[in-house]
Amino acid sequence: MxxxxxxxxxxxxxxxxxxxxxxxxxxxxxxxxxxxxxxxxxxxxxxxxxxxxxxxxxxxxxxxxxxxxxxxxxxxxxxxxxxxxxxxxxxxxxxxxxxxxxxxxxxxxxxxxxxxxxxxxxxxxxxxxxxxxxxxxxxxxxxxxxIEPLAVGLEHARRGNPRPDDVPLVLGCGAIGLGVIAGLKLLGAGPIVAADFHPGRRELAIRMGADIAIDPRETDPYGPLPDLGARRVNLIYENVGQKGMLGRIVAAAPFDGRIVMGGYCMEEEAMFVFAAQNKRLNIQFAGGEEPQDMDLAMRAIADGRIDxxxxxxxxxxxxxxxxxxxxxxxxxxxxxxxxxxxxx
The missing domain is CATH 3.90.180.10 (Medium-chain alcohol dehydrogenases, catalytic domain)
Incomplete structure (x- = not known):
């Protein structure tokens, strides 16, 4: 072959x-x-x-x-x-x-x-x-x-166990981040905040279902968001996979915040456990997709729920x-x- x-x-x-x-x-x-x-x-x-x-x-x-x-x-x-x-x-x-x-x-x-x-x-x-x-x-x-890359994002989205009162933040709008946004939308979560440096990816995030998409160099994604009536994010999905991301998220996350680590970082990470404990954070490491995620991804693409x-x-x-x-x-x-x- x-x-x-x-x-x-x-x-x-x-x-x-x-x-x-x-x-x-x-x-x-x-x-x-x-x-x-x-x-x-x-x-x-x-x-x-x-x-x-x-x-x-x-x-x-x-x-x-x-x-x-x-x-x-x-x-x-x-x-x-x-x-x-x-x-x-x-x-x-x-x-x-x-x-x-x-x-x-x-x-x-x-x-x-x-x-x-x-x-x-x-x-x-x-x-x-x-x-x-x-x-x-x-x-x-x-x-x-x-189907497969979308299914990974759907798996990450459900790992966060989104609740009706959550304001999810999706960091990084490559394929996995876009899949997370689509998964959150299917689960009825929102408003959904997306953050990415590149305007093209922010545009795609809106198309996939994000309510707002921000450049984190211009707008603090963890602060009061004017477009959301000064609400703050509390459920954070990391899809970047760069060293230092976990530590920065822990430092910025709110009290009782939840973090889903989906980015594939291959370097040793450091964070202050002191900060995470004081904020009573929950950190969930997401993995790859499971058959249920593949099935949902195929059906959602086929019936037009996810484009x-x-x-x-x-x-x-x-x-x-x-x-x-x-x-x-x-x-x-x-x-x-x-x-x-x-x-x-």
Whole structure:
């Protein structure tokens, strides 16, 4: 199969042996796959991510940075076949996505961050049949590829257990922050405050359901907000993942505030426990999506409750992956570029 792959911090293209499914595994031909910042992390910090997983336990511990792996965990594809003895839960020919985890045959791997389970930047994938979610016929491929990133935001939103009297603040309006906003809107939370440095992302936040979107360099997101009748935020969602964010949030959060940490910080964090205790803060660390979040994301996109079309940027083949990944951190970058590995 043809694929774009990462090896030693570089993006290359090449040919791999076609993967062969075992019991409980589906062989899937990729149609579309979103490009996530987590893939870009491996271009400059891949060995650090692997080392942290080996030190603290994590999904990347089995990766060898010197060996190629095919990334891509935001995918939709067509079921081609199953391994011997599989239950064959979804008919061959149907489109599927999944939580990007492989547990069949006693393994525990992350699709797209594994030498054995190539991701959606390649023509073929192996997926765990117990994780398969059959994709609605009404969803075009590129929108279906947004199910997984949206589901992460929905998971983070519900982890905060929003209440009717909350004023949520969403820090960072990339794909995950936008998904949090959409999730909060579905849960009836609000008014929702979004904060991001970039005007384009603030505009997207409003489109996803935020009531106000502010530049934190100009307006203190933790102070009385004039547009909300001087109300203050009390439920804070961190989606930036930079060192120092937790400490700054603890210092600024209100008494009895609640904090949901969704940003993926790979550096050691520091905070004053004294401040957190005195304010009686509750800090919740959010993880990845669960099947219920994937199902909700698909249904909400399909029935129009959440419109993710504005997330979509260019559609590229595997030869365009390196260039698109190099540009994805800029302020003008789309929320998601989409890879079709059937295209060169």
């Amino acid at each position: 043809k694929a774009a792959y990462i090896q030693n911090g570089k993006v290359e293209t090449g040919t791999f042996d076609d993967p062969v499914p075992s019991k409980g595994q589906a062989l899937v031909r990729t149609h579309s796959c979103g490009m996530c910042a987590s893939e870009a992390h491996f271009l400059h910090a891949g060995q650090n991510v692997i080392d942290l997983s080996r030190q603290f336990g994590g999904p990347y511990a089995q990766l060898n940075f010197d060996r190629p792996f095919v990334p891509g965990h935001e995918y939709v594809g067509e079921v081609l076949d199953y391994g011997p003895g599989s239950e064959r839960r979804v008919k061959v020919g149907r489109r599927v996505t999944s939580v990007p985890i492989m547990r069949a045959e006693g393994s525990h791997k992350v699709i797209g961050f594994s030498h054995e389970c190539p991701g959606g930047f390649g023509e073929l994938m192996l997926l765990d049949e117990t994780m398969l979610l059959e994709v609605s016929d009404s969803l075009e491929d590129d929108l279906a590829a947004m 993710v079309r504005s997330w979509l940027g260019e559609r590229i083949g595997i030869s365009g992956v390196a260039d698109a990944m190099a540009k994805m951190s800029g302020p003008e970058a789309p929320v998601r570029s989409v890879v079709d590995p059937r295209l060169l």
